[in-house]
Amino acid sequence: MLTRLLKHEFRATARIFLPFYLVLILFALINRFLSFEMLSRLESMAPPFGIAGAVGSLVLLLRLIYFILVAGVLVATLLVMIQRFNKNLFGDEGYLMLTLPVPLWQHIVSKLITATVWVIASGLVTTGSILLLSAKAAPWPRVWETLFAFRDIFGSAGLFLFPGAALLTLVSSILMIYAAIALGHLSPRYRLLASLAWYAVLSFALKALLLGISMALFLSQTWSIDFADIAADPTRINLIIAWFWLLPTAILSGCFFFITNHILNRRLNLE
Amino acid sequence: MSSAILECSNLTKTFGAVTAVDGVTLDIPCGSIVGLLGPNASGKSTFLKLCNKLLSPTSGEVRIAGYKPGMESKRLVSYLPERSYLNDWMKVCDIIDLFADFYPDFNKDKAGNMLQKLNIKRSDRLKTMSRGTKEKVQLILVMSREAQLYLLDEPIGGVDPAARDFILDVILANYDPAATIVLSTHLIADIERILEQVIFIKEGRIILNKTVDKIREESGKSVDALFREVFRC
Amino acid sequence: MPWELTPDRPIYIQLTEQIELKICAGIYPRGSKMPPVREMAREASVNPNTMQRALAGLEESGLLFTIRTSGRFVTKDEKLVKQVKQRLAREHARKFLDRMHRLGFDYEEILAALSKLAKENKK
Numbered sequence: 325m326l327t328r329l330l331k332h333e334f335r336a337t338a339r340i341f342l343p344f345y346l347v348l349i350l351f352a353l354i355n356r357f358l359s360f361e362m363l364s365r366l367e368s369m370a371p372p373f374g375i376a377g378a379v380g381s382l383v384l385l386l387r388l389i390y391f392i393l394v395a396g397v398l399v400a401t402l403l404v405m406i407q408r409f410n411k412n413l414f415g416d417e418g419y420l421m422l423t424l425p426v427p428l429w430q431h432i433v434s435k436l437i438t439a440t441v442w443v444i445a446s447g448l449v450t451t452g453s454i455l456l457l458s459a460k461a462a463p464w465p466r467v468w469e470t471l472f473a474f475r476d477i478f479g480s481a482g483l484f485l486f487p488g489a490a491l492l493t494l495v496s497s498i499l500m501i502y503a504a505i506a507l508g509h510l511s512p513r514y515r516l517l518a519s520l521a522w523y524a525v526l527s528f529a530l531k532a533l534l535l536g537i538s539m540a541l542f543l544s545q546t547w548s549i550d551f552a553d554i555a556a557d558p559t560r561i562n563l564i565i566a567w568f569w570l571l572p573t574a575i576l577s578g579c580f581f582f583i584t585n586h587i588l589n590r591r592l593n594l595e
Numbered sequence: 596m597s598s599a600i601l602e603c604s605n606l607t608k609t610f611g612a613v614t615a616v617d618g619v620t621l622d623i624p625c626g627s628i629v630g631l632l633g634p635n636a637s638g639k640s641t642f643l644k645l646c647n648k649l650l651s652p653t654s655g656e657v658r659i660a661g662y663k664p665g666m667e668s669k670r671l672v673s674y675l676p677e678r679s680y681l682n683d684w685m686k687v688c689d690i691i692d693l694f695a696d697f698y699p700d701f702n703k704d705k706a707g708n709m710l711q712k713l714n715i716k717r718s719d720r721l722k723t724m725s726r727g728t729k730e731k732v733q734l735i736l737v738m739s740r741e742a743q744l745y746l747l748d749e750p751i752g753g754v755d756p757a758a759r760d761f762i763l764d765v766i767l768a769n770y771d772p773a774a775t776i777v778l779s780t781h782l783i784a785d786i787e788r789i790l791e792q793v794i795f796i797k798e799g800r801i802i803l804n805k806t807v808d809k810i811r812e813e814s815g816k817s818v819d820a821l822f823r824e825v826f827r828c
Numbered sequence: 829m830p831w832e833l834t835p836d837r838p839i840y841i842q843l844t845e846q847i848e849l850k851i852c853a854g855i856y857p858r859g860s861k862m863p864p865v866r867e868m869a870r871e872a873s874v875n876p877n878t879m880q881r882a883l884a885g886l887e888e889s890g891l892l893f894t895i896r897t898s899g900r901f902v903t904k905d906e907k908l909v910k911q912v913k914q915r916l917a918r919e920h921a922r923k924f925l926d927r928m929h930r931l932g933f934d935y936e937e938i939l940a941a942l943s944k945l946a947k948e949n950k951k
Binding site: 760791 | 838839
Binding site: 325418420427 | 610651666669670674684
C-alpha cells in the first residue's frame, strides 16, 4: 500500500516540480548564452546607437527572472510540502485520503519520502542550474578532489556520516512541520495560526533542548572533549557527530512522527 | 456476530458548547436502505463522519460489522461525504486509478459504464466539470465499490430533478440486497420510495426509527408529510 | 403502464395492486416469466426489498409462483386471474359509485349518465 501511496503522491507533486525545473534550467541556459561577455563583445563591434543598451537591459532582465525562478523553486518546495500534508489530510481531500483502507502512518511516511526527495531534487537542480549558468569547466574533477580530501581527514565513515546526518536533519525538520500542522489541527479555530505558533514553539523547544543536552554533556567529565585529541585524529569528530547530532535528531524525529500519528489516529476532527 | 452492520451505543460528539450528536444508540441491520432524515445541522453529517473516523467521538462508540472504525471498517464502508473531495487537477482516469489501487472491491467496468452514460470521458479533467457533474462522478465512484455498507451524506443535495432521478437510479442499480445503504437527506419526498427504514434525527437525538410502510400504515401519511409535521418551525 | 405511487399508503400495498392490474391487463401474461426483482424495483424506483415483499404477497395469494431454478412466473390459472379481475373491477366500481353519491347522483342518474357516456364513446 505504501508504494501505491507513493505513486499517487509523486504523481500529484511531479506535475508541479518537473515543469518548474525545466523552466529553471532553460533560463540558466539562456542566461549563459546571453551573457555580459557577449554584451561587451557587441560593444567592441561598435553597433549602431542604442542596440547595446537594449541588449544590456534584456540581459539584466533575464538575470533577474532567473534569480526569481531560483527563489521560486525553493519557496515552492516548502509550500508544496506544507500544502500536500495540510490540504491532502486535514482539508477536504482528507475525506478521501483518510477513508482509504491504509494505515495512517503510511500517509505520513509517503508524504515524508516524497517531500524529502523533492527538497533534495530542488537543491540539486538549483545547484546544477547555477553551474550551467556560470561554470567555465566541468565541475567533476573538483568535486572528486574535495571528496577525497574529505575522506583523508575524516575517514570513509565520515564520508557517509556527514550526508547521513544532513539527511536526518532534513527528515526531522519536515516531520517538525508535520507535527506543527497536526498540533495546530487540535485547536478549534484559527488552525493555520495555531500551526504557526506550534512551529515556533517546537523549533524553540528543540533548540533549547539540543543546547541543554550538549552543554550538559560537554560539561560533564565523562564526555569532556579534548580538542588536542581531535586535532591529532580528526576521525574522532565522527563519534561526536554520531552522539551529539545523529542521536538527538533521530530521537526528535521519532517524537514528531509519534505526535503526528497519534493525532491522525485518535484526535482527528475534520470539519 | 450480530446481524447488525452498524451499531452505536451512547454515541456523543460535542464541539465546544454545541452537542452535535447526543447519546445515539442504534442498530442498523444488514440488507436495507435506511434514510437518516433531519433538517440542516441536526447532526446527520457528524454522525456519518463519526462512523468513518473523520471525527473522534466525545464518548460512546460505533462499531461496523463488529469493528471499531479503522483499517478493517474502512475496507467495508463506501463513504460519500457532503463535499467534493476530488482534486481539481485530476483527470477522471487518475481518480479511477486511485480507487482501483486502494479498494479491492472497486469495479472499474461498472464505473466506466456509468460514466459513459453521462458522456464523461476518462481523459476529462475535473476542473472543467460543473459542481453537479462532480457530485455525480463522486457518487459513481462510491457506488462502483462492492462494499457492505454505503454511507451517503446528502447524495441528492443541490442537484436538479433530472439529476436526482439519475442518482436514485445509480443507487438502485448498484444496490446489492445483501449490502446496507444509510443515506442522509433533508429532501425526503424524492427519496422516500427507495427507503425501507427511516431514522429522524433532531438536535443530535434520534426521535423516530421505523419502516416507511409502517409509518404510512399507522399515520396514513407519507414520511415527507410526517417529517414536515415533526420538524415544523 | 407507468408505476403510480401515492404518498399516503404503504408502498408494498400499492405495488401489489399495480402488479395485479398488470397481470389482468396482460402486460404480464398468464404463464409468463416475471422480470427479476431488481429490475422491477429499478423500473418503479422503489427499494428492492419492498418490491420483494409485494411479490411474496402475490405468491401467497397464488397469482405468482416460483420454480426454484428458473424464477418467478405468473399463474396459468385462468379462473384465478378472472377472480382477481372481478375483484379489481368491483373495487373500482365501488369507488366510482362512492364519488358519484357524494356529488349527489342517485342510481338512476348514475346509470343514465353512464349509458350516455358509453354512447358518446362509441361514436
